[in-house]
Amino acid sequence: xxxxxxxxxxxxxxxxxxxxxxLIRRPNxxxxxxxxxxxxxxxxxxxxxxxxxxVLWQAxxxxxxxxxxxxLTGDPLSAFxxxxxxxxxxxxxxxxxxxxxxxxxxxxxxFYWSALxxxxxxxxxxxxxxxxxxFIVAWEVMSIASALLVLSDFRQQRAQKAAINYLxxxxxxxxxxxxxxxxxxxxxxxxSFSAWNFSDKSSWPAAAFLMIGFIIKAGIWPFHIWLxxxxxxxxxxxxxxxxxxMVKVAVYAxxxxxxxxxxxxxxxxxxxxxxxxxxxxxxxxxxxxQRELKRLLAYSTVENIGLIFLGLSLSLWAxxxxxxxxxxxxxxxxxxxxxxxxxxxxxxxLSAGCVDYSAHxxxxxxxxxxxxxxxxxxxxxxxxxxxxxxxxxLNGFVSKWYLYQSLLxxxxxxxxxxxxxxxxxxxxxxxxxxxxxxxxxAKAIGVAFLxxxxxxxxxxxxxxxxxxxxxxxxxxxxxxxxxxxASGLLPFLSPVLTYSRSVVLxxxxxxxxxxxxxxxxxxxxxxxxxxxxxxxxxxxxxxxxCGFGSLSTKTQATADSFAQPIxxxxxxxxxxxxxxxxxxxxxxxxxxxxxxxxxxxSLLETRFYGPAAYGLxxxxxxxxxxxxGSIHLYLLYVCIALVILMLVGTAIx
Amino acid sequence: MTLSPLEMVAxxxxxxxxxMVGSTHLRLNIWMFAGQxxxxxxxxxxxxxxxQDLHLFLVAMALFVLKAIAVPxxxxxxxxxxxxxxxxxxxxxxxxxxxxxxxFLGISYILASQLPIPHANGSxxxxxxxxxxxxxxxxxxxxxxxxxxxxxxxxLIMENGIYVFGLTQTTGMPLLIEMGVLLDVLAGVMIAGLLxxxxxxxxxxxxxxxxxxxxx
Numbered sequence: 033x034x035x036x037x038x039x040x041x042x043x044x045x046x047x048x049x050x051x052x053x054x055l056i057r058r059p060n061x062x063x064x065x066x067x068x069x070x071x072x073x074x075x076x077x078x079x080x081x082x083x084x085x086x087v088l089w090q091a092x093x094x095x096x097x098x099x100x101x102x103x104l105t106g107d108p109l110s111a112f113x114x115x116x117x118x119x120x121x122x123x124x125x126x127x128x129x130x131x132x133x134x135x136x137x138x139x140x141x142x143f144y145w146s147a148l149x150x151x152x153x154x155x156x157x158x159x160x161x162x163x164x165x166x167f168i169v170a171w172e173v174m175s176i177a178s179a180l181l182v183l184s185d186f187r188q189q190r191a192q193k194a195a196i197n198y199l200x201x202x203x204x205x206x207x208x209x210x211x212x213x214x215x216x217x218x219x220x221x222x223x224s225f226s227a228w229n230f231s232d233k234s235s236w237p238a239a240a241f242l243m244i245g246f247i248i249k250a251g252i253w254p255f256h257i258w259l260x261x262x263x264x265x266x267x268x269x270x271x272x273x274x275x276x277x278m279v280k281v282a283v284y285a286x287x288x289x290x291x292x293x294x295x296x297x298x299x300x301x302x303x304x305x306x307x308x309x310x311x312x313x314x315x316x317x318x319x320x321x322q323r324e325l326k327r328l329l330a331y332s333t334v335e336n337i338g339l340i341f342l343g344l345s346l347s348l349w350a351x352x353x354x355x356x357x358x359x360x361x362x363x364x365x366x367x368x369x370x371x372x373x374x375x376x377x378x379x380x381x382l383s384a385g386c387v388d389y390s391a392h393x394x395x396x397x398x399x400x401x402x403x404x405x406x407x408x409x410x411x412x413x414x415x416x417x418x419x420x421x422x423x424x425x426l427n428g429f430v431s432k433w434y435l436y437q438s439l440l441x442x443x444x445x446x447x448x449x450x451x452x453x454x455x456x457x458x459x460x461x462x463x464x465x466x467x468x469x470x471x472x473x474a475k476a477i478g479v480a481f482l483x484x485x486x487x488x489x490x491x492x493x494x495x496x497x498x499x500x501x502x503x504x505x506x507x508x509x510x511x512x513x514x515x516x517x518a519s520g521l522l523p524f525l526s527p528v529l530t531y532s533r534s535v536v537l538x539x540x541x542x543x544x545x546x547x548x549x550x551x552x553x554x555x556x557x558x559x560x561x562x563x564x565x566x567x568x569x570x571x572x573x574x575x576x577x578c579g580f581g582s583l584s585t586k587t588q589a590t591a592d593s594f595a596q597p598i599x600x601x602x603x604x605x606x607x608x609x610x611x612x613x614x615x616x617x618x619x620x621x622x623x624x625x626x627x628x629x630x631x632x633x634s635l636l637e638t639r640f641y642g643p644a645a646y647g648l649x650x651x652x653x654x655x656x657x658x659x660x661g662s663i664h665l666y667l668l669y670v671c672i673a674l675v676i677l678m679l680v681g682t683a684i685x
Numbered sequence: 686m687t688l689s690p691l692e693m694v695a696x697x698x699x700x701x702x703x704x705m706v707g708s709t710h711l712r713l714n715i716w717m718f719a720g721q722x723x724x725x726x727x728x729x730x731x732x733x734x735x736x737q738d739l740h741l742f743l744v745a746m747a748l749f750v751l752k753a754i755a756v757p758x759x760x761x762x763x764x765x766x767x768x769x770x771x772x773x774x775x776x777x778x779x780x781x782x783x784x785x786x787x788x789f790l791g792i793s794y795i796l797a798s799q800l801p802i803p804h805a806n807g808s809x810x811x812x813x814x815x816x817x818x819x820x821x822x823x824x825x826x827x828x829x830x831x832x833x834x835x836x837x838x839x840x841l842i843m844e845n846g847i848y849v850f851g852l853t854q855t856t857g858m859p860l861l862i863e864m865g866v867l868l869d870v871l872a873g874v875m876i877a878g879l880l881x882x883x884x885x886x887x888x889x890x891x892x893x894x895x896x897x898x899x900x901x
Contacts, residue, residue, distance in 0.1 A: 663836070663893040664828050667824070667828050668828060671824055
């Protein structure tokens with residue numbers, strides 16, 4: 033028993049130590065990767081030791097933050113997320129040394145590794161925090177370290193812009209969370225989470241502030257705009273940690289406060305439900321229209337986080353109307369989707385990193401034909417994409433199955449007709465999102481990996497070193513195992529569910545997972561298609577090809593042309609437009625140059641955030657006029673400030 | 686209304702400050718500052734005689750040596766070094782500024798009579814009127830003058846005002862604190878004087894209105 037607090041402390045103290053050491057000494061990639069691996073294993077042991085029980089540790093008094101003692105708590109809920117953190121950390125540790133070689137003159141080792149250790153340590157700290165003060169400190173470490181990591185390639189202007197965007201978003205999130213914490217402290221006069229609950233009406237304002245903070249950090253619409261800029265700019269291991277784990281830390285916080293803390297504020301739940309549906313749809317719609325591989329994945333993260341929050345809010349909703357079974361299924365689906373998304377999105381980001389490593393580009397218009405050059409990476413990317421598209425027997429299917437289950441159940445068990453209609457509509461959204469996700473990943477795979485290479489760089493790509501393959505293999509097999517073995521692994525989740533729901537999970541509540549049937553029928557269908565349609569396909573060619581000549585790489589469907597039909601359907605949302613420019617002496621009959629440039633406009637950015645940022649800039653400039661540089665004026669300011677303070681002082685006195 | 690000799694000295698200190706606002710001649714201003722501080726030292730000596738306090742007498746001596754002799758001498762030296770004789774212009778015309786400072790004296794009178802301080806020991810509101818008026822006049826001098834040396838003089842006048850308030854409204858401050866304040870002022874004036882010298886060297890003027898180019 034004495035070992036358990038030890039690993040809790042180690043999981044927070046080790047990365048802090050490593051961050052300082054790597055700041056002082058110029059770190060070596062291999063040594064740092066081994067240290068990260070060690071951290072992963074410690075996290076794994078934390079998860080193992082707290083899987084079924086709660087372990088508390090309180091620091092001695094001299095270590096207090098202000099008046100508040102440092103408390104670490106490991107319980108089943110944090111153990112679940114620690115497991116995810118550990119898995120992704122271990123894979124990133126294996127992946128990093130070789131990957132970072134190709135960035136060697138663009139990033140600073142010292143900067144990168146110390147920020148990375150602070151980042152993972154911060155995440156572990158948030159997961160293990162026992163009171164609000166420790167939580168906010170760890171949260172800040174996590175946020176600022178990740179902003180620094182976004183800035184790894186600091187000479188790129190895009191990275192600078194992304195980092196600023198992200199920093200603003202994360203500051204605003206922290207402000208809301210601090211406000212929520214202060215209100216809760218005023219309400220309960222205690223910083224520790226065990227004393228807090230949200231079932232009472234007086235804690236609802238605090239709940240609203242906290243929820244806003246968490247959904248900004250998680251990247252829910254309309255606060256997602258930092259996410260598609262920040263995630264692609266970071267090096268791939270960092271993107272996979274941010275997308276796979278960090279946004280889940282925000283989900284963890286929402287679970288910790290609102291599910292364990294019994295939130296009963298129905299309007300807030302409705303609002304989150306609506307925002308989550310919008311963000312799922314919005315995320316995947318923008319993902320389809322991206323040209324950059326990692327940005328596409330980042331928008332897909334927005335979609336998946338939307339699904340996770342959909343499950344979370346449905347679970348709260350169901351409990352508030354007294355349907356415990358339904359709440360349990362929704363929670364199960366949402367937890368599974370957290371884990372599944374953490375695994376497959378990390379895998380996809382690592383694969384995208386491999387593409388970047390070998391083909392020196394993430395731009396879909398410059399890639400192509402990688403499947404012949406990099407068969408393993410292609411296989412892993414296809415597997416990750418299939419998991420994202422919920423294709424059985426992968427883990428994405430299992431989690432979406434339970435999300436669908438919960439929505440279908442709620443569509444006939446929720447008390448009022450209106451609620452049921454909303455849930456039916458949400459099923460519609462979910463299925464549309466699923467279909468669009470398939471289209472999105474078909475585009476990514478089709479354009480990047482199939483066909484012919486569009487540039488010589490992607491034509492000369494080579495398969496990545498074995499360590500990078502191993503990291504992907506680990507994540508891919510984790511996706512497969514948690515998919516195929518889902519029904520066997522579900523009982524292991526009962527401590528988490530019991531902890532967060534305070535009711536025992538009945539296994540008969542769950543409809544059995546028809547994984548076998550699905551997999552078999554899918555396989556039969558696929559082989560039938562292959563056998564009937566694709567077998568003995570005659571290869572036709574024309575002797576006279578009307579002057580077109582042999583087909584060149586330019587005649588392949590590009591990323592934009594692949595997405596265009598879908599973009600056209602959603603023109604009202606995307607403001608999709610094509611600019612066609614045909615030039616030449618006789619442009620009607622013999623055009624010499626044709627250029628087609630599609631564009632989409634994010635209304636949220638141009639109509640809301642753009643003007644808001646512009647207005648803020650104007651306001652700041654008008655404030656800068658106060659800074660006139662005249663000594664007389666400054667003296668006058670001092671004098672006026674003094675007089676006002678004296679007047680205020682006498683008024684109070 | 687009858688005034689005790691102490692109060693008359695305090696008010697005459699305030700009047701010298703108003704005279705300084707009326708003059709743009711730097712050398713004259715420094716001489717007037719020296720006279721003002723000498724009056725202040727005399728006031729302190731009178732208080733030490735009235736209260737039979739040796740410490741206060743030491744403070745008076747230090748005040749006379751440091752602020753009535755050393756500081757003006759140093760400022761005269763600076764003026765000689767930077768070759769300026771008069772303030773090149775004021776934000777508010779000098780007569781109006783003088784009238785403003787007389788107005789401040791009136792406002793100080795109103796303010797002083799409302800101060801929540803017991804006026805029993807004979808050194809009541811006329812002295813605090815002088816103190817508040819000195820602070821206001823010093824601030825006015827700093828605000829309206831263009832040559833950096835005037836800002837130093839304005840600062841010194843404000844400092845004198847604070848000292849008058851401390852001397853007349855309290856039963857006496859510890860010697861150590863008085864000496865510390867004196868030392869602070871001396872060091873401040875030294876630094877400001879040297880800075881003015883450096884500014885002159887680099888920009889060929891010490892006109893603070895033209896220092897606005899330095900912002901950002």
